[in-house]
Amino acid sequence: MLYSDPTYLEEVHICPYCKQKMSCCEAPPMHIGDGLGWGSEILFICLNDTCSLYVEGWKNIEEKYNHHASYRHMELPGSKEGNLMMVMSKDAFTGSVIDLEARKKQDERYRKEQQAIKDLVTCIEKKNLEPVLFLLLDEAANLSDRKKALSYLLELNDLSCIDPIRNHTFRHSELEMGCNQIIPILLKAHYKKECPHCSEIVKAQAKKCPHCKETLETT
Numbered sequence: 591m592l593y594s595d596p597t598y599l600e601e602v603h604i605c606p607y608c609k610q611k612m613s614c615c616e617a618p619p620m621h622i623g624d625g626l627g628w629g630s631e632i633l634f635i636c637l638n639d640t641c642s643l644y645v646e647g648w649k650n651i652e653e654k655y656n657h658h659a660s661y662r663h664m665e666l667p668g669s670k671e672g673n674l675m676m677v678m679s680k681d682a683f684t685g686s687v688i689d690l691e692a693r694k695k696q697d698e699r700y701r702k703e704q705q706a707i708k709d710l711v712t713c714i715e716k717k718n719l720e721p722v723l724f725l726l727l728d729e730a731a732n733l734s735d736r737k738k739a740l741s742y743l744l745e746l747n748d749l750s751c752i753d754p755i756r757n758h759t760f761r762h763s764e765l766e767m768g769c770n771q772i773i774p775i776l777l778k779a780h781y782k783k784e785c786p787h788c789s790e791i792v793k794a795q796a797k798k799c800p801h802c803k804e805t806l807e808t809t
């Protein structure tokens with residue numbers, strides 16, 4: 591899931607009750623009628639179990655309503671206004687805490703993917719292998735974009751694509767097969783071949799691999 595405004599994730603909210611940093615959580619799925627429609631994808635919630643609001647909440651709700659529940663202090667992104675989130679257990683919301691580091695990496699990957707898709711349009715005229723390789727080797731990218739990237743590989747005719755492709759494990763056999771068809775054609779066009787023993791790229795006429803010294807078949 592992507593957030594419409596990832597800068598919210600950078601916000602620091604301090605709980606006014608316990609002065610601890612609040613956790614950035616995914617907003618619970620909205621159910622019509624239960625009042626959980628906060629209009630935000632993320633919520634900042636104080637999950638400190640020694641927070642006075644939370645500790646006293648158990649007593650207050652028990653006395654007033656004869657229910658076993660408490661409150662957590664919550665603030666919406668971009669706001670310092672406090673809200674009370676009713677919780678039935680200590681673990682409520684702890685599973686929805688957003689891993690900010692992982693989140694940032696995902697956002698970064700997504701941005702790069704979008705850039706690569708844009709750059710793909712001009713990759714041939716600019717002889718730009720980068721977006722082609724990025725999409726081809728990005729297992730999280732769209733398959734249709736990756737196939738498109740694959741289709742430019744031959745025309746780009748750039749041997750530096752071979753090592754990264756060979757070092758990659760494809761989850762889609764279709765892409766892997768496509769690469770396996772294209773690589774020999776690229777090598778041939780450059781009068782090169784891959785050493786079957788050490789995988790280094792060597793001259794097509796080489797009888798002995800200069801890297802591993804194995805004897806090679808001449809093609």
Ligand SMILES: [Zn+2]
Pocket residue numbers: 605606607608609610636637638641642643663
């Ligand atoms: Zn607190």
Ligand SMILES: [Zn+2]
Pocket residue numbers: 785786787788789790799800801802803804
């Ligand atoms: Zn070799």
